[in-house]
Amino acid sequence: VYFEVRKYQEYGKLSGINLEELRKGARVEPGEGKKNPEDFALWKKAKPGEPKWSSPWGEGRPGWHIECSTMSTKYLGESFDIHGGGNDLIFPHHENEIAQTEACTGKEWVRYWLHTGFVMVKGEKMSKSLGNFVTIRELLQRYSAEVIRFFVLQKHYRSPLDYTEEGIQHAKNNLERLYNTLENIRIALEKAETPFKWGKEEFELYETIRDARRKFYDAMDDDFNTAEAMKPIFEVANAVNAYLTRVEKPKESVLRKALEFFRMISEVFGIFEDYFKEAKKTKEEELIKLLIEVRSALRKQKNFELADRIRSQLRELGIQLEDTPQGTIWKRIEL
Structure with a gap:
């Protein structure tokens, strides 16, 4: 059973694919039963040794695309907010999912699509076929889950992520810099003054924290731009360390503001979680x-x-x- 793509007028709205270009040079193979080359399978006839189910069209199994539409609509409803996947799934898989689901329900299926870039190794996509892959289980034997998460966050999710040992070690070093700042705050709080009256240094640090919070949210509101959101985190870390170097008796209240900022980062990015328990x-x-x-x-x-x-x-x-x-x-x- 095939989906006749020409009858769905919005086909290509996700990928921008041009049907006329798609048809050039394509042909229907003998015995396929398609009307057009771009039509895709909704239900496939059973083959020996494969799983099969009964249907009005005989025994068979669902096509690849219909499986995903069925599972997502069962658990998330006929319309939901976010659908993710790799860039390589935009066409034809996600395009076909949209066509068959919206043709069935008459409703907008997904509001936002998030497509991730590939994990690369020396300019090539990480894959089993090339033998250039490393599993998360293997990485967790050498690095904490937090370090791996921090490494991934340093790139925008749509961009390719170049995996190298040097890159993960660099992420580990940067995360340690932030932890060192948290430790400096903890130590400073033990001798900090409690009066709320601030001087020039406290106001400068507070302005940095306030601006950094705005920059962080602006970056995250811009298509989850985690790479850009990283910058204000280090701005606050540098400002805190400079403040503690300059001031003989730091003020508890402004240091608490810095801790609030890092706690917010922890809640969004899933880092420093153990620190704040x-x-x-x-x-x-x-x-x-x-x-x-x-x-x-x-x-x-x-x-x-x-x-x-x-x-x-x-x-x-x-x-x-x-x-x-x-x-x-x-x-x-x-x-």
Whole structure:
């Protein structure tokens, strides 16, 4: 059973395909039963060894395109907001899905189409056939899910994503820069002043945070432009670090504004999630502070061997201790 494309007047509205160009040089193969070369299968006759179901046209199975239309309308309704897929599915698959579904229901099927670029390796599409692919499972053995997510977010979803180890390592380094900023804020809050009265430095930092929030939303409203949305995140990180370097006694209220910004980023991008889990963070911090107290006591007793062992083993767990004139501080250093 074929869908007669010529009877659907809007065919090509997604891909911009020209039917007349499509027909040039095309022909109907003997025995196909099509009226026109561009017609596509809705139901296929059963073949030996294939799954089959009964139908008014005999035993067979659904065509590739109709499967997707049927599943999506069953679970999402005759009209829904977002349909995604790779760029290679725009034509003919998604074009055919639109034609058959809207011809059936008489309604607009999908309001927004999101088509992703290919994952590339040295200029070629990553694929099993070329043997140049890496699975997510393999990547997760070397990097956290957060690092992989951050790597993907650095490119617009419609653009090709060039996979390299150097690229993922660069994403990891950039994410560590942001985590270092969060750690700097946490440490600064321990000695920050609570009065709300701000000086020039606080107002400058607040303006940067406010502008960055607007830039972030503008970028995300522009077709989910995550690559552009990354820029204001680093603007805030740089501004916070510069503020903490310049100011002897930072103000708690403006640092809380910076934390609110990073929490918003966390909720949208799915990064820093563990950092903002208060219960887990509190227990972890209490344990680290206890170990710092034990280490300080050991140093006073001149038991430097055991004190150094605590420091080195904490570092292996991703916690770095720094001895300062004001006391020992700690930072998370690994992802």
